[in-house]
Amino acid sequence: MNTIPSSIAQATYILAMQFNPNNQSAEGGRASIAMELSAISAIAAMFNWKQQYHGHLTSGGSLSNLEALWVTIKLTQKNSILISHHSHYNIARLGSMIGANIEYIPCDIEGNWDMLWLADRLKLNDVGAIVLTAGTTGLGKVEPISKVIQLKLQYNFRVHIDAAYGGYFILADNLSEESQSNFSAITQADSITIDPHKLGMQPLGCSCILYKNPGDMSVLTHDSPYTYYDTSTIALGKFCLECSRSGAAAVALWATTQCYPLIKNGEFAFILSQMRNAALKLTYFFSHNKQFIYFKPDLNIVVFAPGQFITIKTSHYSNQLQQFLLSKKIYVALLTLDGHLISSDPALASEKITLIRVCFMKSEHNDFVETLCKAISEFMSTKYKVEHRDQLTEV
Structure with a gap:
């Protein structure tokens, strides 16, 4: 932060x-x-x-x-x-x-x-x-x-x-x-x-x-x-x-x-715009991939989770993805919220739901989004896909 x-x-x-x-x-x-x-x-x-x-x-x-x-x-x-x-x-x-x-x-x-x-x-x-x-x-x-x-x-x-x-x-x-x-x-x-x-x-x-x-x-x-x-x-x-x-x-x-004068169109303003642009890039990736639930960012923070909907398993998948990214030396944070704040499902209202939270704090992060997206895609096509398939088989 x-x-x-x-x-x-x-x-x-x-x-x-x-x-x-x-x-x-x-x-x-x-x-x-x-x-x-x-x-x-x-x-x-x-x-x-x-x-x-x-x-x-x-x-x-x-x-x-x-x-x-x-x-x-x-x-x-x-x-x-x-x-x-x-x-x-x-x-x-x-x-x-x-x-x-x-x-x-x-x-x-x-x-x-x-x-x-x-x-x-x-x-x-x-x-x-x-x-x-x-x-x-x-x-x-x-x-x-x-x-x-x-x-x-x-x-x-x-x-x-x-x-x-x-x-x-x-x-x-x-x-x-x-x-x-x-x-x-x-x-x-x-x-x-x-x-x-x-x-x-x-x-x-x-x-x-x-x-x-x-x-x-x-x-x-x-x-x-x-x-x-x-x-x-x-x-x-x-x-x-x-x-x-x-x-x-x-x-x-x-x-x-x-x-770094605090003026629009100045160097500092450009740095902020680059942070915001990184968030928009990641959101674009999610908007063209139905495997994620995400919240549209107002600034430079993007919150998302694997899966099309928030479920009781969302926290599990979020923790798995964070550990997978960490193994690739990519650090993302976690955000835990009360279920009623992010889901309309009554069954989740009293649950604590953990999501992935990405905070772009440098202008250089604008060039890193592609690497992040590739790593997320790798997780979804391997660990998430295998576990999700097992769940479907059990059902």
Whole structure:
């Protein structure tokens, strides 16, 4: 789930670590705070936030999301937060930490939300926020941001976008029309999480939280008896749940955004488009082969399994295929989901179903898809075919 840090990120991170700057306040990292502000500005502009906003880096997406949820509870005084079953598994846990009432929005086996249910639920006027994911880490789905933004015009609630994984894909030029519409709607959200240490070519420990309204910081503002005396620059730590924060992470991120500007049609955008293209290539292979069940990718993640339908044997075949590919030094991940989320078969509703999950994290993967497809085809024509034939014989 993490790209290899860029050469410039590695070099500048190591250089900055010699001084170990602390971006809590100017006393700990005057230069690195300036770099953090510059890098945050570039990320905010990517979502078309160019004037008033507040943002800072955190040590990870979980902390960024925790802060956003905590701000929501404090500002709205409403404890109900709505999420989908495909939200990151940590969102519900974070909600419980701050006393939020987490509710799940019903969705079909393709991950589409029940918008009629949601509209009825919002009429109760007790929802503090809806969390939408721009790139779920399981199926790689971009959730219905544009539709929820429309509901936001009618009802009083906040919208938080968890774009920790997929946020940078707003720069890609080969998204579907629906995904483009959802990414464009992010600009109307109240807060955004994005992790440069995932697709932004940064060392681990670099996440970003953005707030559209700088006034939201009123609930985070605190003082310290021994810092914040140097007023030569903004003391970002004064407006965070975290206090001490890595200045080296800010230096590496700033250097990377200088070399790889966050703009459409730029070099970094091309890398993202290549990742997405690899996913489209693999999907094309599945669409012309009736031996697979697969989910159409919104970004660079493809989830599939051997077989025409999801059955009780799907997990077995998925595990077999993963081991077969591993024997050829091809690593793919596994994804286990509740049966009711991916199958309409009542008999599978309470089952745990394991699928294959392929995540294309490098532009070079675009050239590797053919090799992957050949290996999958070899498995299907040997191990899968033999076992499947035995099953048919037994029947």
